Each structure stands twice: as structure tokens, then as C-alpha cells.
Amino acid sequence: MDWLLIQVLFLQVLVPLLLLIWLARIREKARFNWLLKTIMVLSYLTSIAVAGIWPFMPWPYVYMSIAILLAMRGGWRIKDIPWLDVAELRSQIGLVGLLVTSLASVAMSVYLFSGWIPPAGSSINLTFPLQQGNYLVVHGGSNMILNPHLKTLAPTPRYVPWRGQSYAIDVVKINHWGLRTNGILPTDLKRYAIFGDSVFAPCTGKVVSAENDRPDLPVPRRDPDRTKLTGNHVLLECTGVEILLAHLQRGSVVIKAGDHVIVGDFLGHVGNSGNTTEPHLHISAQRRKSGQPLIGGEPVVMLFNGNYLVRNELITGYQAMSDRHNIQ
Numbered sequence: 051m052d053w054l055l056i057q058v059l060f061l062q063v064l065v066p067l068l069l070l071i072w073l074a075r076i077r078e079k080a081r082f083n084w085l086l087k088t089i090m091v092l093s094y095l096t097s098i099a100v101a102g103i104w105p106f107m108p109w110p111y112v113y114m115s116i117a118i119l120l121a122m123r124g125g126w127r128i129k130d131i132p133w134l135d136v137a138e139l140r141s142q143i144g145l146v147g148l149l150v151t152s153l154a155s156v157a158m159s160v161y162l163f164s165g166w167i168p169p170a171g172s173s174i175n176l177t178f179p180l181q182q183g184n185y186l187v188v189h190g191g192s193n194m195i196l197n198p199h200l201k202t203l204a205p206t207p208r209y210v211p212w213r214g215q216s217y218a219i220d221v222v223k224i225n226h227w228g229l230r231t232n233g234i235l236p237t238d239l240k241r242y243a244i245f246g247d248s249v250f251a252p253c254t255g256k257v258v259s260a261e262n263d264r265p266d267l268p269v270p271r272r273d274p275d276r277t278k279l280t281g282n283h284v285l286l287e288c289t290g291v292e293i294l295l296a297h298l299q300r301g302s303v304v305i306k307a308g309d310h311v312i313v314g315d316f317l318g319h320v321g322n323s324g325n326t327t328e329p330h331l332h333i334s335a336q337r338r339k340s341g342q343p344l345i346g347g348e349p350v351v352m353l354f355n356g357n358y359l360v361r362n363e364l365i366t367g368y369q370a371m372s373d374r375h376n377i378q
Contacts (some may be wrong), residue, residue: 054084057103058102060103061098061102062098062104062188065094065219066094066095066098066113069091069094069095069117070117072089072091072103072119073087073088073117073120073121073124074120074123074124076113076124076127078128078131078319079129079131080133081128081132081133082130082133082134083125084124084125085147085230086095086149086152087148088117088124089152089155090148090152090155092114092118092121092149093152093155093156093158093159095110095117096114096159096162097159098157099111099113100163100166100196100361100362101162101196101361102161103188103361103362104362105224105229105230115356125131131312136318140230142249147201151213155296159163161195162193162195162196164192164193165191165192165193165196166192166360167192168351168353168358169192169217169351170261171351172276173351174291174293174350174353175353175354175355175356176252176253176293176333176354177250177252177253177313177314177354177355178252178355179249179251179252179295179331180218180221180244180248180249180250180320180331180365180367181248181250181367182247183224183225183243183247183366184224184364184365184367184369185221185222185223185224185244185365185366185367186222186223186230186362186365187220187221187359187360187361187362187363187364187365188220188221188222188330188361189218189219189220189361190216190218190220190359190360190363191360191361194238194288194362195230196360197217197218197360197361199215199217199218199220199334203213203216203349210343211345212279212343212345212346213317213336213345213346213347213348213349214292214294214334214336214338214345214346214347215294215332215336215349216334216349217334217335217349217351217352218334218349219332219333219334219352219359220330220331220332221332221333221365222242222243222244222330223242223244223247223329226229228241230243230244232243235328237269237367238268239268239269239321239322239329242329242331244320244330244331245299245322245329246299246319246320246321247319248316248318248329249284249295249298249316249317249319249320250313250314250316250346251286251311251312251313251314251316252286252313253289253293253313254311254312254313255287255289255293255310255311255361256286256287256304256308256309256310256311257284257286257287257305257311258285258292258307259284259285260283260284260285260303260305260306260307261278261282261283261303262282262302262303263300264278264281264282264300264323264324265300265321266300266321266323267322268322268330269322269327269328269329272326272327273338275327276325278324279324279345280294280297280298280323280325280332280344281296281298281321281322281323281324281325281326282296282298282299282300282302282303282318282324283295283296283297283298283303283324284296284298284303284305285344286311286316291335291336291350292335292336292337292338292347293334293335293338294332294334294335294345295317295318295331295332295333295353296324296332296334296338297321297329297331297332298317298318298320298323299318299319299320299322299323300321300323302319303318304318307319321362333352334349334352335349335350335351335352336348336350337350
């Protein structure tokens with residue numbers, strides 16, 4: 051079952067529609083109640099606009115536009131009722147719940163927006179490594195709701211070998227309809243828009259590690275070998291920072307350890323090898339000391355063409371290609 055689709059249908063379609071219907075129905079006896087309801091609805095829509103994955107990018111703006119119009123309509127219709135219904139204030143337990151929910155929604159929105167701010171520390175500027183269509187960042191940002199990779203920063207021994215990928219991003223490709231697949235969670239990898247796309251070097255440097263023989267597994271199987279989480283991959287060392295491009299297609303990697311590459315060199319194709327639930331490109335950066343695991347270094351913040359990429363960033367192949375030519 052495609053859990054991403056279920057999440058989208060429930061949290062990003064059903065719940066917003068129910069909230070908009072609720073906002074349209076004005077039964078409040080006091081303007082304060084209506085104000086809290088409006089704040090809660092707007093905060094929820096703001097939260098899902100940031101935290102949800104939106105291959106159909108205009109929808110958050112559609113929801114918000116409708117909510118604002120309904121709020122303006124409601125504000126006009128209740129202009130003559132009192133701010134507080136003093137007679138019933140003591141018995142309005144629902145008002146307390148609405149107040150708490152509204153405050154929680156606002157706090158969540160603020161927290162989610164904080165994920166757009168890059169983590170503190172040094173960063174490396176890279177060129178986006180894909181250029182054959184429209185690409186969507188599904189995991190990226192500086193909090194764990196937007197970017198689950200950040201959980202590997204926790205001081206837990208099991209995460210130590212993976213710490214270097216804490217600031218990673220995951221990228222999928224979408225077609226003109228905003229879909230990343232042809233069908234619902236197909237097992238055929240060729241039905242994923244990004245499968246087989248060419249991956250190019252995001253920086254100039256030396257190849258530290260490359261793997262090319264891990265199998266591309268049908269969705270949703272993962273490689274059972276926990277020492278091969280990155281699957282087929284390329285690890286580049288550029289100006290003292292190692293850049294990992296992971297989950298590549300078996301047999302497609304054209305370079306080996308010790309080779310030198312420049313920005314824009316072809317490296318391989320996107321596949322579905324290693325610890326992955328579906329075809330995508332994983333990119334991360336780290337500084338690693340001698341003896342540390344393959345992705346066990348200190349994570350480094352990545353900028354792409356000067357931009358910090360977060361969930362729902364849309365990058366076109368045309369933009370990536372233009373930026374690459376500008377750098378060269």
C-alpha cells in the first residue's frame with residue numbers, strides 16, 4: 051500500500067476539506083469563538099503546506115485562498131455579535147479545547163517554518179546533480195518533520211555509522227501531472243519517473259568510493275544486508291568534504307575509487323538499491339576522519355546553486371543545466 055498516497059488523501063485532502071466546511075458554517079455566539087476557529091483552520095493549512103509533500107504545488111495556495119475568503123465572509127456576518135458570551139462562558143468546555151488546539155496549531159506552524167533555516171555550521175555549495183525533468187525534494191530541511199534523516203544526530207550508538215547523512219535530502223522526479231509514478235506503488239521500477247535518470251557530479255573532486263553491483267529491488271523490498279544501506283553509490287571528496295550520491299542503478303556507475311571528476315561529469319543512473327522504499331536520489335555531505343564508517347562522519351550542510359533545499363522545493367532540469375553551464 052502506498053502510505054504516501056494515504057497521507058496525502060487524508061491529511062492533505064480530506065481534513066482540509068472538512069475544516070473548510072466547518073469554517074463556512076457560522077454558529078458561534080461570540081466573535082472570540084469564531085476567531086479561535088479561524089486561527090486553528092489557518093494554522094493547520096499553513097502546517098500542511100509546509101510539512102506535507104505536494105507534487106501538485108498550487109493546492110496549498112488554493113486551500114489558503116478559500117479559507118481567507120471564508121474568514122472574511124464570517125467576520126462580516128458576525129460583526130454584530132458580542133466578543134464573549136459571558137452567560138455561557140463557564141460551561142463552554144469546547145472553547146477551552148478550541149483555544150488549546152489553536153495555540154498548538156500556531157506553535158506547530160512556527161516550528162515547521164524553522165525547518166527552512168539551515169542548521170548552524172559550515173556548508174558546501176554544490177551543483178544540482180539531475181537535469182532531465184522536474185524534481186521534487188521529499189525529505190529536506192532542518193527539523194525532523196521535514197527531514198527524517200535528522201534522527202541520526204541523536205546520541206544513540208546505532209546511529210553512529212550513519213551520522214554523516216543527517217543533513218541529507220531525498221529527491222524524486224515528477225511528470226507534467228505532478229505524479230512520481232505511473233500507478234499506485236508499482237513494483238515495476240520503470241514506472242517511477244526518476245528511475246534511470248542520469249546523475250552528474252555536483253562538484254569537482256576525487257572519487258573516494260564507488261559501488262556498482264547491488265541489485266535494484268522491486269518496491270517495497272529493501273536490501274537485507276544492513277552493511278549496504280547506500281546501495282550502489284558514488285562518494286566524492288570535494289574541498290575536504292565528502293558528497294554521497296546513493297541508491298544508484300546496478301551496472302550504471304561509470305567511475306571507480308581514485309578517479310577524478312569535474313562538475314557535470316556523468317556518474318551513473320538513479321536506481322533502487324540499498325535501504326530505499328522506492329527509486330529516488332539520496333544526497334548528503336560529511337567530513338570524515340580516518341577509520342570512521344562510510345557515512346559515519348560529521349554532517350555538513352549542503353547548498354545547491356546557493357540555495358538551501360527543503361521539502362517541496364521544485365527544481366527543473368533546465369534550471370540545473372543552466373546553473374551548471376554558469377559554473378563551468
